[in-house]
Amino acid sequence: MSEPMHVAASATEAPAKVVKITAHSQPTLFVAIGRQRVGKTTFLKVLTELTRQQGGRPEVWNTDSLNKSHTISSLGDYVLEPDSTRTEKQVKWLEQRIENLVQTRQDAILDIGGGWTAMHELIDKSHLVSALSKIGVNLVTVFMIGIEKADIDYLDELQRNKRFASKKTVIVLNEGLIPIGLDTADAKKRVIMNPTIIRALGEGAVFAVFPNLNGLKEVTDREQTFIDFAGDAPSPDGLPTSVFDRLRVMHWLRCEVPAFLQELGPEYLPRMPKGLPEVELEAE
Numbered sequence: 001m002s003e004p005m006h007v008a009a010s011a012t013e014a015p016a017k018v019v020k021i022t023a024h025s026q027p028t029l030f031v032a033i034g035r036q037r038v039g040k041t042t043f044l045k046v047l048t049e050l051t052r053q054q055g056g057r058p059e060v061w062n063t064d065s066l067n068k069s070h071t072i073s074s075l076g077d078y079v080l081e082p083d084s085t086r087t088e089k090q091v092k093w094l095e096q097r098i099e100n101l102v103q104t105r106q107d108a109i110l111d112i113g114g115g116w117t118a119m120h121e122l123i124d125k126s127h128l129v130s131a132l133s134k135i136g137v138n139l140v141t142v143f144m145i146g147i148e149k150a151d152i153d154y155l156d157e158l159q160r161n162k163r164f165a166s167k168k169t170v171i172v173l174n175e176g177l178i179p180i181g182l183d184t185a186d187a188k189k190r191v192i193m194n195p196t197i198i199r200a201l202g203e204g205a206v207f208a209v210f211p212n213l214n215g216l217k218e219v220t221d222r223e224q225t226f227i228d229f230a231g232d233a234p235s236p237d238g239l240p241t242s243v244f245d246r247l248r249v250m251h252w253l254r255c256e257v258p259a260f261l262q263e264l265g266p267e268y269l270p271r272m273p274k275g276l277p278e279v280e281l282e283a284e
């Protein structure tokens with residue numbers, strides 16, 4: 001089990017704030033950005049599952065055409081995808097989906113993939129942050145990183161050019177990317193000393209550590225949801241699962257991920273009418 005997750009408003013340690021859970025008055029567009037293989041899809045999948053479990057019904061948009069194995073599309077038929085991989089068509093599709101949120105008032109979770117070409121084009125040419133503000137859509141941007149300096153390139157490039165200055169920015173260190181032998185607390189200290197991270201935190205971003213799941217490959221290989229895997233639901237390939245793997249996933253779902261969400265706070269998450277999932281001390 002990982003250490004307790006903390007959110008800080010600066011590079012120095014600070015106690016987690018207590019936030020009253022209230023419903024957002026605006027639809028939220030939740031976007032995760034980062035290099036390939038930093039854990040964006042895993043993060044967005046479990047967030048979607050727990051959001052729906054707590055009564056939320058966000059749209060899920062997938063423009064990650066590069067990812068064919070571990071894809072958010074495994075969540076089911078409610079995942080929406082553009083019918084083209086061409087950048088200009090994906091940009092138009094994203095614009096239409098965003099404008100549609102004004103009518104539906106639904107939240108949306110977007111998996112843009114490691115290439116994120118269409119999103120980059122939308123930021124460059126369409127003044128995305130300003131447009132979202134004008135139409136009343138709440139933007140939450142998550143930058144998913146490991147401990148490599150290159151993981152911070154997306155944040156650094158957008159920060160320096162001031163093209164994607166979201167008011168709600170979260171920098172998430174994926175614990176699963178921390179090398180064996182390096183303590184989570186030490187990795188966190190190393191990351192928040194990066195000048196780009198210091199600058200982002202100084203401008204109002206928050207920092208969080210996403211808990212590692214030992215046994216992730218067992219779930220992704222079966223193309224199952226995390227909840228189905230933990231509940232021993234039949235997988236598409238019909239392969240059996242280990243009770244130990246199921247218990248690890250169950251503990252992660254019931255204890256570690258809810259602790260992460262609780263510390264992050266509802267203002268940085270899609271709406272959950274039943275409230276954030278409670279942290280269970282023990283997963284039976």
